[in-house]
Amino acid sequence: MKKETILFKKGRNIFNEGEKVKGIFFLYTGSVKVYKQWGDQKQLILRFAKEGDILGHRGLGGVDVYPIAATALEDTKACFITNDFLEATLKTNPSFTYKLMHFYATELQKAEQRMRNLAHMEVKGRIAEALLELCDVFGTDEHKYISVAVSRQDIASYAGTTYETVFKFFTELIQKKIITTSGKTIKINNAAKLKQYISGHEK
Amino acid sequence: MKKETILFKKGRNIFNEGEKVKGIFFLYTGSVKVYKQWGDQKQLILRFAKEGDILGHRGLGGVDVYPIAATALEDTKACFITNDFLEATLKTNPSFTYKLMHFYATELQKAEQRMRNLAHMEVKGRIAEALLELCDVFGTDEHKYISVAVSRQDIASYAGTTYETVFKFFTELIQKKIITTSGKTIKINNAAKLKQYISGHEK
DNA sequence: CGAGTCGTTGAAAGAATTCAACTTGTGTGG
DNA sequence: CCACACAAGTTGAATTCTTTCAACGACTCG
Numbered sequence: 001m002k003k004e005t006i007l008f009k010k011g012r013n014i015f016n017e018g019e020k021v022k023g024i025f026f027l028y029t030g031s032v033k034v035y036k037q038w039g040d041q042k043q044l045i046l047r048f049a050k051e052g053d054i055l056g057h058r059g060l061g062g063v064d065v066y067p068i069a070a071t072a073l074e075d076t077k078a079c080f081i082t083n084d085f086l087e088a089t090l091k092t093n094p095s096f097t098y099k100l101m102h103f104y105a106t107e108l109q110k111a112e113q114r115m116r117n118l119a120h121m122e123v124k125g126r127i128a129e130a131l132l133e134l135c136d137v138f139g140t141d142e143h144k145y146i147s148v149a150v151s152r153q154d155i156a157s158y159a160g161t162t163y164e165t166v167f168k169f170f171t172e173l174i175q176k177k178i179i180t181t182s183g184k185t186i187k188i189n190n191a192a193k194l195k196q197y198i199s200g201h202e203k
Numbered sequence: 204m205k206k207e208t209i210l211f212k213k214g215r216n217i218f219n220e221g222e223k224v225k226g227i228f229f230l231y232t233g234s235v236k237v238y239k240q241w242g243d244q245k246q247l248i249l250r251f252a253k254e255g256d257i258l259g260h261r262g263l264g265g266v267d268v269y270p271i272a273a274t275a276l277e278d279t280k281a282c283f284i285t286n287d288f289l290e291a292t293l294k295t296n297p298s299f300t301y302k303l304m305h306f307y308a309t310e311l312q313k314a315e316q317r318m319r320n321l322a323h324m325e326v327k328g329r330i331a332e333a334l335l336e337l338c339d340v341f342g343t344d345e346h347k348y349i350s351v352a353v354s355r356q357d358i359a360s361y362a363g364t365t366y367e368t369v370f371k372f373f374t375e376l377i378q379k380k381i382i383t384t385s386g387k388t389i390k391i392n393n394a395a396k397l398k399q400y401i402s403g404h405e406k
Numbered sequence: 407c408g409a410g411t412c413g414t415t416g417a418a419a420g421a422a423t424t425c426a427a428c429t430t431g432t433g434t435g436g
Numbered sequence: 437c438c439a440c441a442c443a444a445g446t447t448g449a450a451t452t453c454t455t456t457c458a459a460c461g462a463c464t465c466g
Contacts (some may be wrong), residue, residue, distance in 0.1 A: 036315065038323040046315050051454070060308040067312050090304075094297035097257070099305055100337045101293075104307035105263040109270050111248050111314040112239065112261070119363030120241040123422065152445095160322030162423060326454070355413095365455060370414070 004080050014070040014078065015056060021064050023082040027054040028153025031138060031148050035157065036068050044141065045158040046111075048073075048137045048150075054103070073148055086172040118160050126159040127169050130178070134156075135188055149184035207283050217273040218259060218279065224267050226285040233279025233343060238360065239271050248361040249314075249355075251276075251340045257306070277350055289321040297338045307351040321363050324401065329362040330372050334382070336361075340392055352387035 007030065008063055014180040016039055027049055034055070035045040051201065054117060055078065058067055068102045090097045104126055117126060134155075138147045156166040178194055188194060208231065209215055213387040217228065220240055228254055237258070238248040249271060252258055258281065261270055293300045320329060337358075341351045376382045381397055383390040391397060 036319045037317055042323050044319040044320065044322045058308065058312055060305060062305070062309050062312075068315065090301060091297075093299060094294075097297060097300050098293060101307060102263060103299055104304060104311055105261065108307055108311050108314060109261055111311060111318060112271065113313060115249065115318050115321060116239045116241055117248040118318060119247045120245050141221075145389040164424080164447090165422065171446085265423090366413095366458080368454065372415090 002167055006080055008072040008078065008133075009141055010074045011075075014072060014076075015064060015066050017069040018198045019066050021056070021066055021083065024057050024060075024078055024086060024131075025078040025080055027051050027053050027055060028077040028079060028172045030078075031073045032070050032076055032156060033073055034068055034070045038075045043157050045154060046135065047160075048148075050138060053098045057100075057104070073122045073150065073154075076185055123159065123165055124169055125198045126161065127155065127166055128143075129193060130155050131186065131188060132191065134186075135191075140187070143187070145182065145185040151184065185198050209281055209283055211275040212256075212283065213275055213277045213279075213280045215275050217275060217279075218269050219380050220269060220272040222269050224259070224269055224286065225261050226283055227263075227289060228281040230254050230258060231248055231280040231282060233281075234276045235273050235279055236272055236276055236357060237273045246360050248357060251337065251351075253341060253351075253362075260303075260307070261290050276353065276357075278331055317325045326362065326368055326373055329364065330358065330369055331359050331397045333362045334389065334391060334397060335388075335394065338394075343390070346390070348385065348388040348390045353389075354387065 006025075014032060015022075029051050032049045032055060033045050034047045034049060035043045037043050049070075052080075053147045055070055056066065061068075090100070104121070110196050117129060126196070133152060134146050134148075152170065153163050156163045159166065168178070170181070173194075174181065176193070178188070178190045180189055209228075211233070218225075218234060232254050234258075235247050235252045235258060236321045237250045237252060240246050252273075258273055259269065261268070285312055293303070320332060324332070331378075335351050337351075337353060341349055345348050355369045355373070356366050359366045362369065373382070374398075377384065379396070381391070381393045
């Protein structure tokens, strides 16, 4: 037993928080949200992943249960790699280990950057950041719309705020023509103005 | 040039955010805060480190400047390891690389845990968490006081809140005899009650 | 003995969430 | 094809939590 390709339908859970770690995934196609739960209702989305990204690597630290959950945002194909195979590869292929270590280091930096933002940036800034991040991760289609339809609830969960707050800020942004929406997809018209909401917040 | 031991006086910066990465540090003695700046006045403390901990390892991800700063909380001795030496060790010693990778994976988990807390936990919970974390990292002296005197400002920066808010909550905790203070040091009398402020927050 | 800093406190202001209502859309069954 | 029920989208107002501001007393340093 080594690798196998699995298809996850849109909305399906790939793995759950607290579930025993069985291995890691490489995404072939599709997109995924990775998140942590808080109470019943609230979640914090840690990261969006797309083709080429690794998933479930958080299972490698100490404990043997996933500290996070992952759900497919659209139909997603992933290659599953068992722990045994992964461990064997790490042992025989030091340069792979080295690369993976660098990957972790980068992820850590990003996580800490975001930690600071969650702590000190105001909500509008965090939502603006979330939009730019989505654009960055998923890219845009031929009409400059963000390629994946992410719900406002998910944007809220990513920015660490509520659905309504996102909604109200979106209304403001649309009025100012900084973004445009069409159904569930979003277009950023003016990234520069969006970034103004982020800035270093000096009074 | 390989390793050298350096002494940092209390309050001294070990390295600054944006500074070019020169290597990493292992702490022999003392304690350190690792933080990110926000604007002029605000900072978010990411982590407290003590003897035996690694410092500056965030410099390994992609960019070659430290994404964070570190300051000694008390007189601290550290062993400095240059990048060259570190890289050489990583290349010749795969099991070290493997361990370092695991270390990163664990740090990443902790960071994401804390991210969720910053996003969804209310302030009192975050302060309570900060106290328990301090206790966990630094341990207590013979009178059960936390071994290192950390300023309330630093606790605020760790919990992502303001000095005054920490102060007021401390007053409440002291009244309820959940903690005791003596000068700048703190004793936790009732960890269980402190944890109540953290809980899963279901209404 | 001021000047200034730090610790302490209360009150005001502000930001975001929550709540509740209303509108729109969707689907089901008559 | 219409009527009704239910879910989802939209909005404003009230509430809550936290921060900010300002003032006061204590304590330290020239």
